[in-house]
Amino acid sequence: MSAPEPMDIHDQVHAFADGELSVEEADAFREHLGTCETCQADLDDILQLQALGGQLAQVDAKASVSGAVAPASRVEAAPVRAFRPAWSRRRNWVAAAALSGSLAAVFAVVVLRTRNTGSDETQLLALAPTRSLEARLSWAGASAHRPYGVLRSGDERPRELVPLQMLAKLEAQGDLQGLAVGHLLRGEREQAADYLQRASSSPDVDSDRAVVALTKGELESALILLDGVLEKHPQHAQALWNRALVLHELGLDALAAEAFDAVALLGEVGWAQEAKERAAVLRRQLDGRRGAWESAQQAGRVLALEGTPFPDEVARAVPGTARNWFNIAVWTAPSAEHVKALLPLARVLDAHYGGETMARYAERVATLDFQRRGPLAARFRDVLLGKFDGAKLAPLAKEFAGTAHQDILLGLLPLAGGLPAHLDVYEQAAKSLGDAWLTLNVERERALAEYARGDLAGAEARLLRAVSACESAKADYRCGQLEHLLAHIYKDEHRLVESREHALAGLQWARQSQEWKLQADLLLVLGDLARFRNAFALTRAYLGEQALRDRSCSARRHVHESLASLHVFALQPKAAREELQKAPSCDVPFFLNGGLVLADLARLDPKPGDVEQVREGLKKLDAAGWLRPGEKVIATHIEGRAVIGSDREAGRALLRKAIDEGSRLGSQDPVAAKARAYSYSSLILDAGSTGDWAGALTLFAEETGVAAPTRCALGVEVHDERTLVAARGPAGELLGHQDASRRSPDFDVAALVPPAMASALKPCEHVHVFARYPVHGQAGLLPPELAWSYDTGRKPTAPGVSAPRPLVVYDVDAPASLGLPRLRSWELSGGPSPRRVELTGAAATPSRLLAELAEATEVEIHAHGLVNLGVSDASLLVMAPEAGGRYALTAGEVRKQKLKGAPVVLLGACQAARTAPYLHAPWSLPVAFAEAGARAVIASPIDIPDAEAGPFFARVMERIRAGASAATALRDERLRELSARPDSWVKTVVVFE
Template identity: 40%
Template sequence: MSSPCENLERFSDGEMPDAEAASFQVHLASCSRCQARMLDLMQLDVLGQEVAARSKSRRWVPLALAASLLAAVLGAAVASRMGSPSPAPLTVAVHRPIEARLTHPGAREHRRYGVERAGEGASGEAVPEDVLARLIHDKDFHGVATVYLLMGAPKLAADALAKAPPSPDVDCDRAVVALLQGAPNEALRLLEGVLSSQPQHAQALWNRALVLRELQLPRAAAEAFSRVATLAESGWASEAEERARELRRESDGLRQVWRDLDARSLEMVKGGPALSEEDARRNPGFSRLRLYDAARAAVSADEVRRLLPLARSLDLEYRTSVLERYVGQLAQADFQRRAPAARDYRELVLGNAGADTEGLLARLRASGQEDIELGAMLLTGSTSRHLERYRALVARAAEPWFDILALHEQAKQMLLRDEYPEAESVLLTALSRCEQERLDYRCARLELELAGLYNTVHRIEEALLQARRGRERVRRVHEWELEQIFLQRLAQIARFQDDFPLARAYLEEVLLESEGGKDACTTANYVHETLANMALIRVDRETGLRELKQAPTCGAPPTLFRAAILADLVRLGAPDVEPEFWSALSTLRADRDTSEGTRSFLDYLEGRVVIERDAARGRQLLQEAISRAERLPESHIQARKTRVSSLAVLALDALRRQEPAGALDAISRVMEVPTPERCALGFVMDDERLVVVARDAQGRTLGHLQELVPSGPLETGKLVPENLKAQLSACPRVEVLAPAPIQGRPALLPPEMAWSYRLKSGQAPKAPGLPERRLVVHDVQAPASLNLPLLGRWTPGRSTSGLVELQGSEATPSRVLDAMGEATVIELHVHGLVDWAEASALVLSPDREGRFTLKAREVRQRPLKGAPLVILGACDAARTLPWKHQAWSLPAAFLEAGAHAVLASTSRVQDADANAFFDAVRARIQAGAAPAAALRDVRLEWLSREPRSWVRDVMLFE
């Protein structure tokens, strides 16, 4: 097999295809031999002349990139000083080739945006080669990145920005790269970081507007452009105003069309003109919904007959005849008997009915007008109180619209009883039938419910799928109001993922779109309460209090969500909201419909506040909360969260009482593992407060309490105090018990110490009779669309006994899952991807359906009978989602499936070294060494040669 080094001349001459060149770049960054030879091939101090001499070839691109790569890997020669950005312009064209704004001084001037009308045409601006050469010579990597962005090469720009000194300007340009590479969420995160420190950063404001537009949030994007316009920059202000006007014009048009339709539909319910054929074609779902209301509210045969053209138009859209038949039958009704019930229903739709819901339903039942009674049950939310009657009415209606609606109502009742699996099954059945009947409005409602269900049970990937599909569906059929509800659901999902910039973007759009509408009050309540919650997660009391005061109650009773916000504010010292907190607790406890899971959470909220004043009473409430939660099924997510949160407060309380052993017991219960008798390090967080407990080799326990900066990043090196490290120094191996956000962090302890994360395990003894079986997955054929560099070929060592290889097109997710079942060693030498819904995913070869990733949820469902050692030789494979109630990562999934140990990293894994490193660790473990000791010893060997090696971030999970 040829060495990658043999390709150096092809790379430097620009003869490699882009994909192969990208792979070679990774090799060059880690190969000292190639770096030395590259320096022989080209001298950086004369790069400008060489580029100019070859201006008609492609060679300047790889030479320039090689120069910047060499500058990074050769260390001090480049990193010790950074030249000032070149003041000379980097732009030459009249128009700018990208919409985004760049921050380098040489590309800040305003130019109108303009591209050529060509298919394969111009990918960017033709920046002179000598400009790029000069920037490289000056070590101005920010300028290099700017040139690459202007040229339409965002990947190369990303490489250059990684070498530039960090600054808000660099982060702003990194956001441009993310946007161009199809990662708007990451772009939004970077831009929010810039704006948090520099609120008037013009380029960040502009680029945030572009990201919001990309996310299809036109109203919020318009607001962002308007903020740019107020800065009054030459050229940029007028373009920003123009863009804001266009976005508002589009948004206003869609909103006004919807509000006009809503107003005309209510006139139809009052007996006025029916909606038009165009309405039926543009908004078939809402038009059908209002047709039912108008038919039930009609007080004469003439009013019913006015609805026939609309019924026919809708039948054409749905390819049925049920609506014309229904309206035609109503036209023959006895309106002397029907009219009183119809008037009652009309008042109900118009919001003028009294509070006596049961009296209204009784009158309608006595009238014999079953379609009106059915509609009234739905409008008043009375189906659960009259379930048998409701089912009978749906059955007699004999129409798919109502059959699907009945299934939806059934699922809602299950959700109220916390029966999540049962509700999911019913909703999926209803959605399947709904798709067959082409009832988009009903389908969207089901997708909205499913997204909420999946979000509640933390199946985030599925929640996102349903929410995004539903949003696209309602956009296709112009259901503006439903889209606003989907945006709220997407904000909830983003909040659960701690993606606060994205959540804020969705909420901003919803709030702006609601202005002047009928639901403005409830929308403002939802948005501001959610923003208050997000602020308090960051322990920002003032912002949380301000947002809560902007959240109108709209005359509704207190919700559990508001009570939780109030509890946080009371704990953080906001006495003016304390009366409302106690009132909310009392109201919620008095509600007979309050579930056991909610009562458990209310005990937690009260206990968390009370323990600061009356410790004994607070502990009693928290223990009651835990007991209630533990009586509920494991699938009850709210109960699991309540249990973990209560235990965290009890651990904090124990440490305050100078009882670190009690704190370690509480942490062990959080992690659902036995409390270690010796050599353990435990963590748990309660908002900004971090509890750290160490138990040494003699069983002595010492604790430490610290308050962290809630808005700043956790600094891993400062999490464990030096005295606790010293106490653990005599331990042969340290078990680390840590829920998120500590779990999965590398380098918690010095590399000289053997340690591992201890997680809940589903491990059973190795199945009897299973032979040693080493499964190795390598050389997968990743989808070309991912543009992943080729990995070096894996080769077996001396011993191949029991070796099973899956490679190439055979290494699909299903094949790998099947092969893992009886393996005693599992090695995956593949690429890793960051997955916002599943923490991380492993890239395999696509199967027939196009599925190519292996994720934690799939692994958890596949028992590993061989109790294997698992090696995840992929980048980012140890990433953990920030869920305190449950460990969610690939390593946790493998352990729950039955693995006895997992090796993985939360950072980059260098392909050139990975096989040798992991193979050395594996060999020691199979020779009898304890996994933590094996990892420590091999890592120390590697660090002695290269102190900054990537192996520092490899961790062990047991």
């Protein structure tokens, strides 16, 4: 019998996969495999089918348990030796066939060619015929179109069966993006995020990073990533698609539809059709909502003026608008019969809101004397038609106040411009009806009057009470209106977290009741809030949606001015001017934001007539009566800001006037406070432009309320394109530097102070630093060998407690829901102390800590620090949760306290010195402690290592107890640490005094 012919080496791939080759044959085949693409592809196919067989067995086992597959049709688990088909040598796509029973369509094996580590590799993923993620993945091995389909039960996170063998192979190849995608498809988001973080940045990787952020609900992070991709690659298909999904999750469906349109235009197989369908669905829903609101407005008008019945289905769809028009129709009704005709609508609305309020109101009005009521109803009808003579309003209000017909004044007074002059009459009329819908509007009108005269605190307190009452009254539309006004007030006060909370609450009410115009108004507020904290991607999204929804002149003007201000901040003056030129003229040439932009353009991109345009526009704004007290101060600042470049003396005088007026209005008017801060900035930079370093330092000190420095002081201002650094050395010598070379808002804080200036300050025992946002609180401003601190204003008074009282917070039981690791136990520094208060475990709650802070003379807080813009603008400290779940100690809560012991405060928490992005004032936890009365605060703006932080901070505190200042103690301990480890995190620790 003749010996068998030797096997062709290409035919050994199955034996190699099954482990049947000898050691010598396997080594030879491995050498061949490194250069043979055909065998590489076959081996991938075999391994994938082996994995697929195991998956099918698992699926079939689950199906048989549930009774979905009869035992006779069960597919046996694939053996280790897979069947060996005659593979085609030329293909890019392979489908697994001959699968029996209903499982034949469960999986499709997809083979895609992708480039890895410099050579072509063929990757395979066993993927279901429908995808589990709405998002698009950019990694080539999972980027093909599959219809989207998930179970409606929603019991589990969407996931697919990606074999571990494939993940191991991807890891061996160093394909971090592919590995991340595999984990993401398996539902393992954290692992996916970790691998993508380690992958080199690219458009595809950033798009996949955005997908992970989207699945985690981190919508703003996802939007930032996607906008970054599309800025450089406008037709990146996956980024366009994923941005549409993020916008939809944000509730910005008009913008999402446009993004899907852009995907459809690319014409990709499968994706284009799905994108077209998704865009059509979003537009159909938007058109339905807008159409319902517009129908309600039209139906209400013809109801009130012509008596045409209001459709029941429209009333149910837009109940708030229907209720408003019901009242208006009662007030215009010329006879009892017209009022009785409103009873069907009253009953529909009562069914929605509960009770019989509107039906009883209509029945009572129908019994009144219409010979007496008719003339007043006719006057109100004239108001609706625009024919009313305003001079007749006062006598009418006086005549009908307190009568059975005074309810008509509830429509007549606000629509005819009779508020706030007749608020008492208005309130009397509302209370006489006992309808919460109307009495809540009284509170809103009173709050508007308080807001107009600058009493923001009074308006806030009134609105908070009204919101609480509104929720119990289920007055949906009124709730949305109240939340909108409250959000607007908090925005003016720069309380961004609270403003966003109420804006989102208002938006929820507005969407629930399909109030289209109110939704648009709240989108404007949200856009402004994003702009105030430099969240450009979110600002563009909210304002872009607003631009597509609201075509009113004022709304369009506001959008363009806001976008122009973003371009100014990004130092793109030409783009800012182009955006400003798109804005329509609405009775006035610009609003205040547009005036600020134009004042900056007069410096950044000057054109003939800029300054004159600013001055003329401000005069028209004032004459129109649109400016509240604080806004008048802002207007003065804007004029000074525009003028100072061409007429220094006039500009300085205007800026000084804004400072004086802002100081006079005080902290009660946050808009005036902003004008004051902006004016100091302009004056400081003007002083620097003439080399007046002493004048600049005097202005820094004056703004914070301290005496002008005579030695060892540094002032830093970074604003738009300009950077100013002024100093007094150890002998009082003046040093300074200013330039206008910045072309990006980003900067290196360590490079702001020229080396020669830093060297001149080295002999100082302590350098006081005056810094404005965005520099205040940042680490590395001066070299580590200098003792320096950020100045926070007037020093606190002498301690108001009789004996030392240390307060230490450690071993805090953070909420389990945050998933934070437990910090190591701390060794208490300072030795035994009978008066020391220790807060640990579940007792370390925010309220308990705030109570103990009042008497403390020394404070150490060792806890987790977080940045959560949904809770606080600045960083926060994670305490043990209260009974109601509250766990965060925020800067806003600390600021309200009075620290009678003038303590040194050590914040041993990550990112505790992180500063909020306010343009008018520094704001952070350390600043809040300083304002509350701390004489010094020590913290870091970055994450700090748990194991090293405790011993380091303990040694710093020991030096302070021995008599060193906080800045000196930190400097000495920092140098000791850096001598052993030059790159240590201790360089980031900062002192605030």
